[in-house]
């Protein structure tokens with residue numbers, strides 16, 4: 636089955652393969668459009684991003700691959716722009732994935748998707764152990780960032796769920812938690828009704844999680860709001876390029892969501908109905 640994927644990391648940040656290896660594997664497995672989305676340089680400490688001085692080489696390599704694969708595989712030059720991005724002009728990219736990977740509070744920086752211990756530490760030290768307060772900080776910050784920058788795509792919206800599959804950090808079914816998350820989605824959709832929300836299988840590949848981001852309650856809410864979604868792999872190696880896309884499609888179908896994808900038209904990214 637053919638597919639497209641616009642969330643792809645390479646050796647330019649924390650991925651394992653080169654862009655050319657990713658493009659070759661994508662073409663060989665039926666990909667029609669591959670978007671590269673390097674982690675943006677940050678103003679905060681992070682060891683999983685591209686260094687600012689490497690950005691021109693990244694751009695040159697993706698443009699070279701667009702020529703090399705012309706007529707066989709559409710390739711897009713994108714970026715996963717973090718809330719704390721720095722040294723980057725977002726307008727230089729074909730599309731933007733907007734993401735929040737960190738909570739910054741009282742001058743301390745915590746990666747929310749690094750380890751379960753770091754997330755717990757953040758809740759205890761900065762929010763008095765109150766995960767709902769942590770969630771409110773995270774989602775409010777996410778909504779403010781998206782409304783300000785207006786990315787093409789909202790990345791893994793409930794990334795703070797990454798280490799909570801066993802529900803021992805907080806309860807995803809808690810109406811207070813769901814209200815915080817859906818209010819942030821509402822704020823984004825009020826301002827940016829055409830934005831794409833990712834249905835992201837990255838943690839299914841890397842952690843063996845059963846479901847993609849975001850959780851079913853959020854997918855149902857996105858359906859109620861008439862939001863658009865896009866299925867992505869958040870691939871950091873060739874084996875992950877379309878991992879669990881069948882399950883992601885099923886999750887979208889269960890929620891009644893129509894899936895969209897990015898294609899390359901006249902050198903730019905265009906949002907289309909998925910094939």
Ligand SMILES: [Zn+2]
Pocket residue numbers: 715734736790791
């Ligand atoms: Zn990410």
Ligand SMILES: [Zn+2]
Pocket residue numbers: 642644715869
């Ligand atoms: Zn990513």
